[in-house]
Amino acid sequence: METKNIMIVGVGGQGSLLASKLLGHLLMEQGYDVKVSEVHGMSQRGGSVVTYVRYGDKVASPVIDKGEADYIVSFELLEAARWLSYLKPDGQIVTSTQQIDPMPVITGAAVYPENLVEKMRAAGAKVDALDCLALAEQAGSSKAVNIVLMGRLSHYFDLPEEAWQKSLEAMVPPKFLELNKKAFALGKNA
């Protein structure tokens, strides 16, 4: 199988590492060769962060380049737009509609662009946008946005529900499992 590419993008501190761990576990269990590339250190302090997940028969590069991503999973709208050029022409964006102003917008040095979902669609991207923060809060914690997004992403994968549940159980501490299962279902069925 040709290598498939998933990018997880967001703002440092939003929980993308758990999402990539979950995907890594899921895909490895399906028997794929998997590479997951993360960012640690300074950019985790509220900067733009990206995690690359690649799987297939044999994966070489640990990173995804422009025009290569089959999926972009985004925690924040501006970040989806920032990485748009990494999406394949027929790729799928799954994004939360949450907006977090970056410091240049806060200081007034830059403007947060409007109508980003429509503009990304106009640029040819398939965009699945939903208010993951509200769904996460409904599940019991604003921190569960990552799992809401994973639930939503599961729509696009031809994998049995049990495989996702098994990876959730393996990657999430037992204390938070029920909450995260709820978050996953809310994302999936939204």
Added chain:
Amino acid sequence: MKQLMLGNAAVARGLYEAGCCVISSYPGTPSTEITEEAAKYDEIYCEWAPNEKVAMEVAFGACLAGKRSFCAMKHVGLNVAADPLFTMSYTGVNAGMVIGVADDAGMHSSQNEQDSRHHAIASKVPMLEPADSAEALEFAKLAYELSEEYDTPVLLKMCTRIAHSQSLVELSDRVVPETKAYEKNIAKYVMMPGNAKRRHPFVEERTRKLTEWAETAPINRVEMGGTKLGIITSSTSYQYVKEVFGDSVSVLKLGMVNPLPVKLIKEFAAKVDKLAVVEELDPIIEDHCRKLGLEVMGKDVLPLEDEFSQNLIAAKLGGTVHTGAALEDAIPPRPPVMCAGCPHRGLFYTLSKNKCTVLGDIGCYTLGAVAPLAAMDMTLCMGASVSAIHGFNKARGAETEGKTVAVIGDSTFMHSGMTGLANIAYNQSNSTVIILDNSITGMTGHQQNPTTGYNIKGDPAGKIDLEQLCKAMGFNRVRVVDPYDLKACDQAVKEELAADEPSVIISRRPCALLKYVKHEAPLAVDTAKCVGCKNCMKIGCPAISMKEGKAHVDNTLCVGCGVCEQLCGVKAFHSTKKEG
């Protein structure tokens, strides 16, 4: 059983399987997780040392005593530890010793983009360079065999993309070699001129033997494919080459980057029409090829700066370049910022307000340089703030003394700020040093240090008292201030700058991200009271923005630190804490 494992965790696993017994490191991105992961194996003694030089010397002591040892650091950390490295090359080892060093091409979290291979060449120490997690594990084990067989420390070079990528590894059991007897050997281990003179020829002979090993070593591997182009490469660059060209070109993949083979490269070059070297940063393999008289493509087409990627290799060496769509709108950048509730913010606001010249240092607080605070004038390397303020004030005297401060974190102060402070105490400049004590090593992701009272496992440990330490050096003026209290910060900075002698301010409050730190309820803005003056925006808090002309607090980010509240002239902020 196969496992998905981070490159750094795979190094730790390799150390474990190789029977490593002692690890001493100083945290630094992207090397930190090697030691954190190793500390999870109870069989290995692990510690955070105050700096990389200490760490390397601890590891040397352990290998001298007969146990396999290790130390890890980031690329710039190897500069700090270069002193022991260069002479350990002469003494060699007793039990095996491996040094992990992680480069950061692309500077994801570093102040420069130096290439550690220069240190390997200059110190004449062999260097292995894995290209994925499986190799990271395997090379860590191989490094010990080479170390003991060739009587040398061995450098294991990681880079951000190998250190922080997960790929599949296979695990084996731990095998601990018998402890080597410790035997007194003055000629080998006491490096005074006469002995060192006799050891130097040994070093040159060792390099010759290692070069011979490199000619046929399985980790230097030829993968023949199409012969129109032959590429010599290593590390993550190898993966980009395979991604772009697959088997359509021939590849010489080098697992050992110092010393480099000669015959192997010449034979490979003879089999292909055209030769290229793909290596990030400096042209080390390329220069080696040129010295061998080979015609080679390299830095004439590939950049000296930044990381590579598959599209870059494709564009420069003739592969398929992928492109994607883009929006017409300018996408505002999202640089890292101090977190909401960061204890450094109040202090930097005070420095900004007082228009201080701020000589900075390495840590989260380097973000004090970012607008709107912009309260930093210089950042160079670990500890430079404290040394440089002394030079700054010696050069200009009273002209600068009253408005210049040095800022340094607790961990960085322990790393190499103490010696600079000793210089101020000794050579007496009227300098004001501010220690930003957030009770942890923050930027690298919360490692303990000698001021926190806990060791790498989180167990109680020795604790250095910063106030007593400064007083013992001879500082009469040492005071502690809470950076959440803007009035107190302002008073402390003004008074210590005005004082006629050197002083230390300790700005003390634990990092807001620490698990044990209890957060207050988020604040909210009474939009009827807010006059939109933007005073609260001057602190650059990511939780505060302007919505329809009024301040707005993001309640998912705010931790209720109350610094913004102190800047509001109309008392528009209030706590969302529920009564009762």
